[in-house]
Amino acid sequence: MEKIDFIANGTVTTPHGFMAGAAAADIRKKKDNRMDMGILCSTEMCNVAGLFTDNQIKSPSVILCQKRVLEGKARAIIASSGCANASTGEQGFASAIEMTALAARVIGAKPDEVLIANTGVIGMQLPMDSIRAGMNKITVKTDGGHDFEHAIMTTDTQPKEVAVTVKSGGNTFTIGGVAKGSGMIHPNMATLLSFITTDANVTPAYLKKSLQDAAAVSFNMVSVDGDTSPSDTLLIMANGLAKNELITGKSGMADIFQKAMNEVCIYLAKEIARDGEGATKLIEVNVKNAATLKEARQAARTIVSSNLLKAAIYGNDPNWGRVTAALGRSGTQVEESKLDIYVGKIQIIKQGTHVPLDKVKATSMLKQKEVSITVVLNMGAARATAWGCDLTEQYVKINAEYTT
């Protein structure tokens, strides 16, 4: 018997042996006493894997974290919001190293057992005095996951947390996750910041593979604004405390582990899209019958990223030509005469030609909080789903005033 269940109020400290804590370290410029720094750790050493931004300009924190993840083992993550520690050169490296050492002291670990992730404004140095003082205020607790999530939020309006319990034969294990959005979201390898924990007993190789596969159908299929951050970091820590039979790529439990990973990551990715900066609606784009998986993904992401479509959906304007315009520039093979497009269940394009629409009905479909678009290419058998959000005046307002 195999079963995946969502756990009420689940988070990264739901799996056995994980603890977290956070503090207001005054890293962000607005001294509003909001929590902005947190530690997530395991009582036992963990197998770890990570995916990082493809942006060529990576923050010193990302470069340090990548190096440590390559070792395959870690016990903790120090994360903060308010300052991304990007474009900060040598001084930025020194700050990142010191920050992990300070966190290591709090939990009694070695500095190189601590991973790091920072999010926030690019092009300013980490305020190390505030960070040193703030670190002393952190206490890690078994129910500290919610505080940790709040500490990594920037323009997010909602925390993004999840946990699932997996039962398979006589084995039970748990996977938890948190994420933050909500601007500069068009991930290429991973989203801005997301941390997954599990008490499952998994080999390092399969941990890495399942993280990659889960990211491919979740974080890498989300776009808020087409901009990829220099800080994107997705990390997983597995401490093995569930004492399940070891999961490898070949074991019977590989499939259910992957399925649970996908559920956790898709949940978080959709929450990021739904809570995109200024967003009022979640947009889901399904591309079916594409010639290749790569093309299906590319078409879905291009459509869900179109400023024009996003603005039309915000305004409940059934301007469906914007779907075909985005599809046509996506690089995906299209034969217009084979193309069918649906919004919800209503067909709007049939064999490449628009279907006359009942405008009232069309507009009412758009007034939902979730708008689903399905593009059927009839070129092959591949499919993909991408998520995004509408483009609103509020998005502009948030980003016109971000550092001021």
Next chain:
Amino acid sequence: MEKIDFIANGTVTTPHGFMAGAAAADIRKKKDNRMDMGILCSTEMCNVAGLFTDNQIKSPSVILCQKRVLEGKARAIIASSGCANASTGEQGFASAIEMTALAARVIGAKPDEVLIANTGVIGMQLPMDSIRAGMNKITVKTDGGHDFEHAIMTTDTQPKEVAVTVKSGGNTFTIGGVAKGSGMIHPNMATLLSFITTDANVTPAYLKKSLQDAAAVSFNMVSVDGDTSPSDTLLIMANGLAKNELITGKSGMADIFQKAMNEVCIYLAKEIARDGEGATKLIEVNVKNAATLKEARQAARTIVSSNLLKAAIYGNDPNWGRVTAALGRSGTQVEESKLDIYVGKIQIIKQGTHVPLDKVKATSMLKQKEVSITVVLNMGAARATAWGCDLTEQYVKINAEYTT
């Protein structure tokens, strides 16, 4: 002696032998009696060349126009706004063919001597009854260029017209141009609609080459919103009436002709960026010392297209990290430690690290109507310039209500 002079109030009917006219044909849904259909023609047969959208989903009008341009000769262009005639299938083809035949009758030409371009809402059929009635109202005149330009405008707030006189040795000729923006602008081969006329005597082969070269440094370096239209059309008509010594790729006048073409196209491209939907500012991004020309162009276009940067510039927010974030995801080779970035003349990134800024000074630089950003990669010798505009609440408002 070689000289290029801009002509006051110049437009497409400024070169010898060109005439134009327009009418309100009620093509757009708002029956506001605005001019929305126009004919541009030459008294003599012209050599013609064209560049069209790379969007795989092209409007029937684009497909018809491409076919006729391949013949190399034409006498007129029929253009309209309000309906793009895209996603309209067989009926759309029939309408496009009829529209050119109707226009041919007005000026006494053959149908296949008439080119066509339509812009406006995608996914609706051309209202042929209105077009038949409207066509009878058009009279072409030697000063009709301004009316023609007004007839192709959609959300443009300003007409975009230009003409230059070129003197070279004993030869004098004129080049005129018009364009319309102002949304769905991220051209790939050409911009939405732009028409160039010249009385110069030019071989068809060099006409085509010079149009391609001019588009590469002008229309193809402009972005308003990252969306490529299914209607992008750039056409040039050359009637030879200036009776200058024939311009070929090898003649002495090839260079000055290209230079004048570039001036005309860059002028129009910048006007499109400046008048982007909802825009309050023109943004110019110069990329210098790139490894290759392709990379220089790619970096300039990616930066000028970043929603986040565009919103920050709108809000006078010196959030320069958004320049490096966009550069890093552009695919262009970057070595962070070699990177210098300037806004206006003020250096903001030196060898990859941010330079502490006087915030008051930085903000005041942003309050200009034109903001210039220079990225020096120090990886080679190639350079490129791209133009765009800021992202405002007004852009969202325009596009949330476009068809409603």
